[in-house]
Amino acid sequence: MRQYYPLTVSRKRFETQDSVRLALDVPEALRETFAFLPGQHLPVQARRDGNTLRRTYSVCSVPGDWPLEIGIRVQPGGAFSSYAAKALSVGDRLEVMPPVGRFHAAVDAANEKDYLAFAAGSGITPIISILRTVLEQEPHSRVALFYGNRKQATTMFIDDLYALKNRYPERLQVHFVFSREEQEFPVAAGRLDRGKVGELYERFCAGLDPDEVFVCGPDSMIDDVTAALVDLGIPAGNVHAERYGAAKRRGAGAAESPAEEKATAAITVILDGHEKSFEMPMYPANGDSNIVDAAADHGIELPYSCKGGVCATCRTHLRKGEVRMASNYALEPWEVEAGFVLACQSMPVSDAVVLDYDKT
Numbered sequence: 137m138r139q140y141y142p143l144t145v146s147r148k149r150f151e152t153q154d155s156v157r158l159a160l161d162v163p164e165a166l167r168e169t170f171a172f173l174p175g176q177h178l179p180v181q182a183r184r185d186g187n188t189l190r191r192t193y194s195v196c197s198v199p200g201d202w203p204l205e206i207g208i209r210v211q212p213g214g215a216f217s218s219y220a221a222k223a224l225s226v227g228d229r230l231e232v233m234p235p236v237g238r239f240h241a242a243v244d245a246a247n248e249k250d251y252l253a254f255a256a257g258s259g260i261t262p263i264i265s266i267l268r269t270v271l272e273q274e275p276h277s278r279v280a281l282f283y284g285n286r287k288q289a290t291t292m293f294i295d296d297l298y299a300l301k302n303r304y305p306e307r308l309q310v311h312f313v314f315s316r317e318e319q320e321f322p323v324a325a326g327r328l329d330r331g332k333v334g335e336l337y338e339r340f341c342a343g344l345d346p347d348e349v350f351v352c353g354p355d356s357m358i359d360d361v362t363a364a365l366v367d368l369g370i371p372a373g374n375v376h377a378e379r380y381g382a383a384k385r386r387g388a389g390a391a392e393s394p395a396e397e398k399a400t401a402a403i404t405v406i407l408d409g410h411e412k413s414f415e416m417p418m419y420p421a422n423g424d425s426n427i428v429d430a431a432a433d434h435g436i437e438l439p440y441s442c443k444g445g446v447c448a449t450c451r452t453h454l455r456k457g458e459v460r461m462a463s464n465y466a467l468e469p470w471e472v473e474a475g476f477v478l479a480c481q482s483m484p485v486s487d488a489v490v491l492d493y494d495k496t
């Protein structure tokens with residue numbers, strides 16, 4: 137059942153001036169529920185001044201290590217991140233949903249793989265979990281990380297990365313790239329764009345034969361890194377991406393046919409064995425609405441976190457009817473094929489839609 141559990145903050149420490157690292161205690165009885173794969177994220181909510189704040193943060197610790205750790209970059213105007221940095225204290229509780237997400241490594245001690253990882257800013261949080269887990273649990277695998285930031289002072293997990301490099305000098309390469317700080321070597325200056333990725337690869341990856349690539353950062357960085365890697369002959373299917381701050385895009389979804397203007401659709405949701413129904417306008421009568429918001433307008437709370445098509449907390453199965461997704465950065469092609477949709481991105485295209493949250 138997708139529900140929030142209260143977890144206590146057992147440690148809080150500033151990573152940089154504008155980022156904070158929280159440890160969340162998971163009671164013994166919930167450890168199975170909160171088991172995760174490296175790279176997955178946690179939907180987190182807090183209640184402040186009568187409002188519910190929800191965000192999704194990647195777990196940065198290693199599976200099996202407790203407490204769970206998350207890293208949070210304080211965003212300008214970001215209600216949750218400001219709260220976490222300024223008001224949240226050790227001993228406070230956050231409501232946390234068990235880990236979700238398709239962005240993860242399938243770690244196996246028998247693997248002898250070469251991994252590449254590219255992270256921009258707080259995109260390091262899932263990457264460091266993957267990197268630590270691979271280094272600890274795959275003794276014959278190697279990793280090269282390329283990590284872009286504005287400057288050293290704003291680089292999250294920099295001490296952890298130096299420590300890992302010292303611990304695994306034969307199997308880990310870490311290359312920092314800074315966009316707003318002069319560097320002795322030009323290759324380390326700039327942004328992780330298409331040209332820079334090609335340059336870094338040529339310079340540092342000659343002895344590697346990449347099996348898998350993990351990329352986390354903003355939309356444009358993911359597109360640039362992926363394009364550069366494909367130019368270098370790495371199949372796009374070997375590149376796993378996790379986007380943050382995803383821009384809204386129309387038309388990335390399952391169905392395309394427009395509906396009659398101003399028509400309404402009957403939406404039925406099945407959640408935890410209960411069935412509830414409401415009506416909402418069909419696409420495109422209210423182009424910026426979605427099934428999660430429309431349900432909330434009728435007093436029905438459906439699972440969600442990012443509302444950006446990224447985290448998959450709102451994933452549900454389309455049992456009947458047709459919807460149009462505005463964007464989809466979370467579902468794999470096979471899931472879309474099998475009828476799964478992101479409710480936070482969906483508008484009804486048919487006049488009756490049934491969504492089954494109990495089908496996994």
Ligand code: FES
Pocket residue numbers: 439440441442443444445446447448449450451466478479480481
């Ligand atoms: S709430 Fe994150 S994808 Fe819908």
